Amino acid sequence: MxxxxxxxxxxxxxxxxxxLFRDVLGMPSVDAGGGWLIFALPPAELAxxxxxxSSHELYLMCDDVARTVDELSAKGVEFTRPVSDEGxxxxxxxxxxxxxxxxxxxxxxxxxxxxxx
Numbered sequence: 001m002x003x004x005x006x007x008x009x010x011x012x013x014x015x016x017x018x019x020l021f022r023d024v025l026g027m028p029s030v031d032a033g034g035g036w037l038i039f040a041l042p043p044a045e046l047a048x049x050x051x052x053x054s055s056h057e058l059y060l061m062c063d064d065v066a067r068t069v070d071e072l073s074a075k076g077v078e079f080t081r082p083v084s085d086e087g088x089x090x091x092x093x094x095x096x097x098x099x100x101x102x103x104x105x106x107x108x109x110x111x112x113x114x115x116x117x
Contacts, residue, residue: 059103079093
């Protein structure tokens, strides 16, 4: 029934965000028409957490957050906060062109993608 997940990042510099995903992160894409790029994402997982109010968050996952931060910083990516140990993983966030941020974390929990890790 469900065949995938389509996430959308809204912001004032969509072209800059597309450039980040295409040129810096190297994610493959297709042109859905008129230069509107849709990016393939790595495998994903979804969690539901209790909270007083509804919200959504989006994180990229990596297997070595320190190395990933170094590699992306060398490509000009700005990080909005230092890496912190949140118990479930090591977490930081990168600044998106036009404002906003995108989480990045190295999981320290069981994951359905790599259950033996």
